[in-house]
Every structure is written in structure tokens, then in C-alpha cells.
Amino acid sequence: MKMKNIYRLGTLALFGTALSACSFLDTDPQIIPAENYYTSETKLQYGLAGVYGPLSSEELYGNYYSLQISNADDLCYFNNYNNIDTRPDRYNHTAGTAVIYDAWLKLYQGIKNANEYIKGVEASQIDPEDLSTPKSRYVAEARFLRAYYHFLLAQAWGDVPLRVEAATSPNPNDVQLAATPQEQVLKWCVDEIEAVVGDLDPEVDQTPSRVSQTVAEGILARIYLFMAGESVAEVEGLPKKEMYKKAADWAYKVIESGKHHLNPSYEEVFINMIRDQYDTQYHESMWEAEFLGDRTSADKWTNGRIGDLIGLKSQSTNTNYSEWACNYSYGFYNGSYTLWQLYSETDRVESDLSPEDDENNIAGKMVIDKRRIWNLPGYNFQGYSGSHATGGREITYTVNNDKKTGILLQTRSMHRTPWNYNNNFAMRTIEGLEEVEGKFDLNDLVYNPDVMCAIRNAGKWRRETLYENQMSAKSLYTTINFPLLRYSDVLLMYAEAINEYNGAPDDIAKQAIREIRTRAGIQTNESQLNDPQSFRELVRNERGRELVFEGLRKYDLIRWGIFVDRMHLAGTNIPSEAIYRNTTYTDYAATSYANVGDRHIYLPIPTKELAVNHALTQNPLW
Template identity: 70%
Template sequence: MKIKRIYRLGTLALLAAAFSACSFLDTDPQIIPDEGYYNSEKKLIYGLAGVYGVLNSEALYGHYYSLQIANADDLCYFNNYNNGESRPDRYNHSAGTTVIYDAWSKLYEGIKNANRYIEAVEKTNIDPEELSVDIGLYIAEARFLRAYYHFLLAQAWGDVPLRVKATTSPNPNDVQMAATPQEQILKWCADEIEATIPDLYETVENTPSRVSQTVAQGILARVYLFMAGETVKEIEGLSKKEMYNRAAYWANQVIISNKHDLNDSYEEVFINMIRDQYDTQYHESMWEAEFLGDRTSATNWTNGRIGDLIGLRSQSGLTNYSEWACNYSYGYYNGSYTLWQLYWTEDRTADEASDATKITDVRQEWNLPGYNFRGLNNQKITYKNKEGVSVTRYLKQAQSMYKTPWLYNNGFATPDIEGLDQTIADAFDPADLVYDPTIMCAIRNAGKWRRETVYEKQMSAKSLYTTINFPILRYADVLLMYAEAINEYAGAPDDQAKEAIRKIRRRAGIKTDESQLSDYRSFRDLVRNERGRELAFEGLRKWDLIRWGIFVEKMHNAGTNAPTENKYHNVSYTNYLAANYANVAARHIYLPIPTKELAVNHALKQNSLW
């Protein structure tokens, strides 16, 4: 492993990008200097940082887009039942919701920066002998990012303005631009990304911080899959079947490159992101939004709240932070009962299901652990031990310093309870316990982005911003995209698609019922469920449900899918989930065009149903 390095493209440029203006046309021009500036490789990299930099903003992968907009799906929900705000993850948002405007304007800031950079670099007279790579690489990266930002806009908002030329702020005529139909935007994105592939890095040495050929190929597969979806209109001369064919082709290009593989350990994929390290062995994490610091100083800045807002809850009145086993986290997002069932009910073979105390899927154990770090202290507990004898014991555990198991009526969700004080009279002994791994399974924190200090650098104080990266593309997703696309194109899975699914499931430690690989319908259902199990909390599920044409249905089902037994859930959480998901309607397939944008761009019209 190696620590993240300068290929994050210039800390100072990212800092400049963090302080954005109110309009995407008014961003500080120092981020992307004009023609004549790019006379050295250092300056080329510095300028490119302004194009990449928006990925690392709080408005995009640091928080607003990655969590509030993209991560509220049938498997993940916002759990703060005391919160009454207008939020996309509560589906009570409007065109005036700040989060939606900030994400919109940040994406167009990235597009504006890309346009200015491309035009300036194309005019530079720099001597090619002074460069370590062809200047076309820098232009290709900027073009790719410009297309990717347009893809995110079209995916979330539908019809949006297509901006491929640098604007000349504050010229008001540059603001006025009507929306281009979604299907045309997506087709342009696909063509543009494909055109950049020959000029991008062939190696994966600089990934996951920069875009390589295989990253572009994987994202291109994602674009074509979305284009083939139920909500996108037909494109003349390009059938849905052909789009599935192209998605399969580009995913396969990644596979046959042999530059990526699955990490033997599912957990380590995310531990690497928490540790602030690159995986240079497997390169499973192909592209990440990177976060550099914790805001303890102006030179240690970050916009990332991954692990803080989504992670294992770790809060306490104690302030001896250096002793905590998990850094401070609100833990505002839980895995739903629907996600639990994907692991526990939908995917256990008969022999696996026969042992009600054993979790077989390592992804379930990592993503929905039986503990967080709320803290227990001097708690009295009465229970029956393994001999069936009723005993009364005491738990003494310093708050937020050790794992806190989920409890119900003196039952524990995990047998591994560390940090208990065994010196007190009648101390609890975990060895006495027959534990139940299903306790509170419907309200567990999203464990994928935990801030346990065994992985994350120890903080000396409460820190709301983290260095934890967020994955944009993983090789596991590429395998799943290939499997889905070839099944949709051919009407049945081929041998490579079947093996892709087996490979992912072998890594998870679970068996595969071969009958699920035998026909189109069974394989389609298996792939869809496998995407949920593998990619939960990574901001992809919502768009999957939308392109499959089942978004509203699945969201309503998740809202009403409450366990019947009290040991599985807490009514406050599940009622809040149900109320939020009851808000979901057909109009939520697209976000509303922000009110502020409509106020300045009179050529735009609000999305239907908003």
C-alpha cells in the first residue's frame, strides 16, 4: 500500500475550488487561468486540479450528492427522526432546497472549469519535450470529466443545458440556455467519453485519483446501462438492445485488460479508503473522490463527511477523544430491513439457513455490524446463560471507547463485547451468552464507512470532516454491469457473466444456487439483488431502481417493510422511515431544477410534476 500522493492534483487548487461563488458562471477565474498560463507541466496539473476539484466538494461526493441525493434508496435511509428539514433523503425537498441547488451549481462549476481549461490548453505553445506525457492526456482528462459531470446532471435532473464552450462571465447572454433532452445529453456523454479513451493513461498507476482508460471504459458501461433504462427515451438509430450490447462491450474491455481484480477481502476495500491508502495490488477501487485532511488547519482542509454522517454512531459526553475506539460520528444513515433480508432471507442456502446464529455473507457483517459505539455504563442485565440459569450481571463500559452491541430484552447481537470491566462484582461475561445476530437488524448503522481508530488515524478532538474517500467506480461493479448487460442483450447469461457472479459471491463467502444462473429471469433477479448486497451505501442503488423502472414501487415497499417482532427494530426509526418513503412519488425520479437557476436562466423550464 502507499499513502495518497500529489496525484490528487494540487492541494492549493482544490482549496480554491472549495470556496465557490453563488453562480457557476462566477467562480474565481484564478482556478482555471486563461490562455498563456499553461507553459509548464506543473501548471497543467494545477489547472487540471480545478476540473477534478469539484468531485471533492461537500456539495458532491463529500456529502450532498453522495449521501442526501444518491444514497437514500430502498436499502439505506436517513435515521435522524428528530429532523424536520427539507431534504432529498427525506423526499420532502422542493426546487428551493439548498442541497439541490448546491449540487447543481457545483457540477456546472466543474463543467465551466473544464471548458476554460480545454480551450486554454489547446492554444498553449508549450514545448512537447518539456512534458513527461503528451499534452493530449490533460485535454482528454478534462473532456472526460466534463462529460461525467453532464452525465450526473442528466441522470438526476433529466433535461439540462449542455454547455461545451467556456462562458464569459458576467455576460448575461451566456446564462440563457434551454435544456437539451436527456437522451441527447446521454448520447453526447457516451460519444465524448469514448473519444477520450485512446488519449488517457493506459496504466492504472495513478488510479484511483485520476482517470485511466479502464476507468473511462467502466463509466462508459454505466452510461450505456442508464441509457438503456426504462426512464430514458429511445434514441434514433440506437436501440435499447444495442445499448446493452455496448455496455457489455465496454465492461468487458475492463475485464480483459487484466489490470483490475477483486481484493481477496471485501472489508479491506473499504479499510483502505478509511486508512487513506491506495490498493496497488488489486486496483479494485478504480476511481475515488479523495479527501485530504480534517480541517484542523487551513493547510489540512477537506470537504468530506464520509464516516461522520454515514458510519457507526460514536457519541459521548466524554471528551478524552484520544482514547476513543471510534472517532466521532453522527451515524445518520441506517441499512433498511430490506437490505437485511437481501442477506439473511433472500440469499441463504438451506444448510446456511439451518444455523440461526451464523452470518455467512461477509458483506452483511461489514455493512450491518451488530454494534456501534454509543457506549454502555453500569447497565444491569438479567439473562439466561448457556446452562439456562437466570443470572443478573452488570455491564461497565466507558462511553464511546468500545464496541456497543445492539441489545433487546437482555439479548445481544454480537458475542464480541470488548472493553468490559471484569473487575467489578457480578461483572457480565460474554462467554455466558447465547447471542442472536438478528437483534435490531432493521435499524443498524451503515458500517461500510466506519471511523474505527484501528483503521483511521486517531483524532485528538471531535472532528466532523474526515479523510475517508468515496468510491466512484469499483471493479466489482464492472463485473456486475457486464453480467446484467449481456443477460439483457442476449436474453440469457453467458459463461463469463455466470463466472463474474460466482466470483463476487465466492469473495463474500456464500454459496451460489446454480439454478439461479440458468435462465434470463432468474439471472436478472440474482444480479439485481447482488448489486444491492455488494454496492450498498455507495450511491448507485437509487439510479439502478430508476433505470429498472421500479423506483417508486421499491421505495414504498421498503417504507412499509417493517419487522413484526420488536427485537428487530425501534418504532421511532421505522416509523420515520415509513413516513419519509411514503413521500416518494413519480416526480422524484428527477430532481427539480433549482429555483435560483430558473430565476437567472429564463430559457429553462421546471421539470414536469414539480
């Protein structure tokens, strides 16, 4: 693994060093649209960094778009029951909700930057002999990003203004632009990317920060799959079935390239992001929104809250942060009981199952999906501290019908804190647990891996100091990157698309599913691979298990035409037994799920946008 080189560009002279590690993206440059500005490769890089910049903003993949807008689905819910705000992840938002306007504005800022950059570069004269990279590649990257920003808008809002020209004046009339139908925006996106895909770098970069040819091919597969879905009107002359073929063809190009592979370790894919490292061996993480620094100083500025808002809860009144085992995290997102069932019950082979579970996969016990172990771990870092005189937490539990009272001592945020109910604990070994003489018998503890399974924190991007740099002070901003495209997603997109197009999976699709499940440590029922309907359900479930918390599931449910039904089902799919749930959290989640209706298939056009662009009208049902 190669540690990410982090440079804050203070002067243009640093750009020669920056390009090799893609660290020119580490700055927050201004777009300089003057036609005669782009006269060197250094300036080309500087301007392109500004086109990429919005991806790494808090408004997009740092928080608003990736988490609040896209991450609340049937497998994940916002758990802060003290929050009464209107929020997209609670589905009580309105057209005036600030998060929605801020994300909209940032996407159009990216489009504006791209338009100005493309116009400026195409009008500039640069001697080809002065360039190590053809000027056409810089333009191709900017055109790709402009199309990608439009795709995000059309996917989330439906009909949106298609802005492909740089504004020539500050005239307010330039703002007036009616919405283009969603299907036409999406068709423009794929046409634009297909036009430039051949000009993008065919080689895999040493970092996933920039767009390569295979990244563009993978994103084309994603857009075509969305176009083939239930929520998008059919494009004239392009039947839905043909879109599935297009999606399969582009996904296959990525597979055929041989440049990407599954990392044998599922957890290492995300540990790399937490550690601020690039995977230069497998290149499974194909494209990431990059976040640098922790805001501890002006030269370590970042806009990412991955791991802080979503992660394992870690909070304490102890401000000696150098002792913490997990840096500060609100842990505002939980996996749902539906997700737990996907891992533990659905699509499992009988020989992998046993009445007794074991976190270490001891022979003879149930084989646990490794993705469940990573994404829904049996602990967070809340600790057992309280107001009790001993400094511990008093609990009541029952052993052989004998009611006992005990005190657990564990310093908060210094040890992994197992989920527990009564004397049942989700881990066999409890770090930092001490017995208070005469009060508690450690032999009473019962290992039960299902404890509190409906309210566990999303563990994909945990801030454990084992992986993330130790913080010297509380920091809510992190260096943890957010994946925009992974190779496992490409494999699953191919499997889905070819099954829908051919009416049956081919051998490549079947092997893709086997490969993903083998990495997860679970067997595959071959009969599910031979029936088209069973295969469709298997692929849909596998997308949930593999890609959960990555902001894709909501749009999968929408394109499959089952979004509202699945959200309502998740809200009522709550275990009745107290050992599996906490009613404060699950009732709060149920309320959010119940809020979902047909209008939530699209976001409302922001009120502020309607106030300035009078050519726009509000989305139906809003």
C-alpha cells in the first residue's frame, strides 16, 4: 500500500509534484475562465482541480448528498431521536430544507466550473510538446464530471435544467432555464461520457482520485441501469431492454480490462480509506471522493464527516483524546433489522447454518457473512460509565431465575463496548471489564451474537485508532474517503444487466456472484444461479449486503420500482423481543420509514431556486 501524499498547494510551482499522486485535488482552487489563461500544463491541472472540487465538499460526498440525501434506505436509518429537524434522512423534509438546496447548489457549481474550464481550455493555445498529458484528456475529464454532476441531479430530482454552456455575463437572465425531462438529461449524460471515454487515461492511476477510462465505463453502466429502471421514462428509439444491454456491455469492458480485482479482504477495502491509504494492488476501489486533513490547522482543512456522522458511536467526557481507542463519532446511522436478516437468514446455504452462532467461525458453528461482522459489529465505544458511586454502570440480570444486580466498570471510549441486554453480550471477551467484589460475577455473562441486532451502528467507516491516526483533540472532520465506484459494484451491475437483457444469467454473471460471496466467506446455492427470477432476487440482495451504507441502495430501490413498499416494510420489520431492539431507536426509525410516500422518489426543487429561476416549476406531489 502506498500512503497518500498530501500537499496543500500554496503556489503554482508545486503542481509538478502534485500530479503524480493526484494531489492537485488537495487544494480548493478558483476557476479562472479567461480564454488566454490555460497556457501550461500546470494551469490545466489547477483548473481541473476546481472541477473535481465539489465532490469533496460537505454538501456532496462529505455529508449532505452521501449521507442525509442518499443513505437512508430500507437497510439504514438515522438514529438521533433527539433531532426534530426536517431532514432528508427522516423523510420529513420540505422544499425549503437547507440541505437539499445546498446539495443542489454545489452540483450546479461543479457544472459551472466544468463549463468555464472547458471553454477556457478549448480556446487556449498550448504547444503539444509542452504537455506530458494531451490537452484532450483534461477536457475529457471535465466533460465526464459535468455529465456526472448532471446524472446526480437527474437521479435525485428528476427533471432538471441541463446547463452545458458557460455563462458569458452576470446577467440575471442567464439563470432562467426550464427543466429538461429526466430521461433526456440522462441520455445526454451517456452520450457525453461515451464521446470522451476513449480520451481518458486507459491505465489505472496509482490513486482512485481521478477518473480513468474504466471508471467512466463503470459509471456508464450505472447510468444505463438507472435509465432502464421503473422511474425513468423510455427514451425514444432506445428501448429499456437495449439499455440493459448497454449497461452489460460497459460493465463487461471493465471486467475484460483485467485492471481491477476484488481485494481478498472485504474489510481491508474500507480500512484503506480509514487509514488514508490507496489500494495499488487490487484497485477494487476505482473512484473515491477524497478528504484530507482534520481541521486541526489551516493547512489541514477538510470537508468530510465520514466516520464522524456515520460510524461507531464514540463519546466521552474524558478529553485526553490520546487515550481513546476510537476517535469521536456521533454514530448517527444504524443498520436496520432488514439488513441483519439479509446477512443472517436470506440466501444462506443450510450447511453454513447452525443453531449457535460464533464470531470467530469456530468449526461446527454458524458461518457468519464477513460483511456483517465488519458492517454491523457487536460493539461501539459508548463504554459503561454512569452516575453510580463506583463510576460504573449498574445492571440487573437473571441467572437461573435468580435476579442479580451487578456493576460493570469500563472506561468510556477506551474499550470496545459490546451491545448487551440483561446478561447477554454480543461479544465473548469484554475489554476493560472489571468485577466489583461481591457485586458481579463475570461467569454470569452469556455470549449472544444477536443482541441488539436491530439498532447497531453502521461500522463500515469506523474511527478506531487502530486504523485512523490518533487525534490529539476532538475532531468532527476526518480524512476518510468515500467510495464512488467499486469493482464489486461493477460485477453486480453486469450480473443484473445481463440477466435482465438475456432473460437468464451467463457464466460470467454466475461467477461474479460466486466470487463476491466467496470473499464474504459464505456458500452459494447453485440453484439460485440457474433460475432468472431467483437470480434477480439474489443479485438485488447481494447489492444490499455488499454496498450498504455507500449511498446506492435508495436509488436501486427506486429504479426497481419498490422504494415506497420496501421502506414501509422496513419500518414495520422490527423484532418484538426486547433482546434485539431498543424501542427508543426502533420506534423513531419506524416513524421515519412511515413518512415515506410516492413524492419521495424525487427531491423537491429547492424553494430558493424557484425564487430566482422562474422558468422552473415544482416537482409533482411537492
